[in-house]
Amino acid sequence: MKRRYLAYLALVFCWVLQGCQFSKSDVSTLDKVLKRGILRVGTTGDYPPFTYLNDQLAYEGIDIELAHNLAATLDAEIQFVPTTWATLLEDLQDDKFDIAMGGISKKLVRQQVGLFSVGYHLGGKTPIAKCEDTIRYNSLEKIDQVGVRIIVNFGGTNQDFIKKNIKKATVQIHDDNTTIFQQLANGKADVMITDVAEVLFQSKKNPKLCAAMPGELLDKFQMGYLMPRDLIWKAYVDEWIAHQMLENKIEKIFSAHLD
Incomplete structure (x- = not known):
């Protein structure tokens, strides 16, 4: 029921703001994930506490937990796809994953290639x-x-x-x-x-x-999740983040990894 509600909100958001008209050959990533039952998550695995590959070659971290939470709302299995910081945008364009997660800063140069979710963490x-x-x-x-x-x-x-x-x-x-x-x-x-x-x-x-500078930052930026240029999929992910924040799940996961 919750999955249908989130999907419905995603569709409404897209229709109201953009009048999104997808052809059969241009199906939303959301529909693709629901149909295949697999969520492909691109992650570098080298950026703790957000994402890292442990000694058992399993992914751990803040965004790994959140990726599992996202997959659960879709009734989908999760498939982690290795990527690197240098090839992140290229891999996104090559459709290697549905969403990239793992401490990714929201930068305009990345926004030129894909779409970012709303921010879920203020970093620096x-x-x-x-x-x-x-x-x-x-x-x-x-x-x-x-x-x-x-x-x-x-x-x-x-x-x-x-x-x-x-x-x-x-x-x-x-x-x-x-x-x-x-x-x-x-x-x-x-x-x-x-x-x-x-x-x-x-x-x-x-x-x-x-x-070296406890409590001080040299700059500030938001972190978000990077996706293909698909407003229906972005709207779903944004709504999922809103639910995670309302239920304090993101704050609890951060605390568990940092405290």
């Missing part, structure tokens, strides 16, 4: 370093100095932030986001700038690492 970039070095890197001015080694993962918004804001420091591109924080802990780099949720997660996981 902040630095993380070895605990004994946090005073040395507690501002962007201190970080962007000759001799400072900044490590960053390839192809995502962390790298975009570095390109825009770092002019003097040495930038080290690290291809494997699953080992990047160990590089930092081992002294192979001095500082990393990433989302505040990842900083909180990694500082709890590794006692050598601490937030």
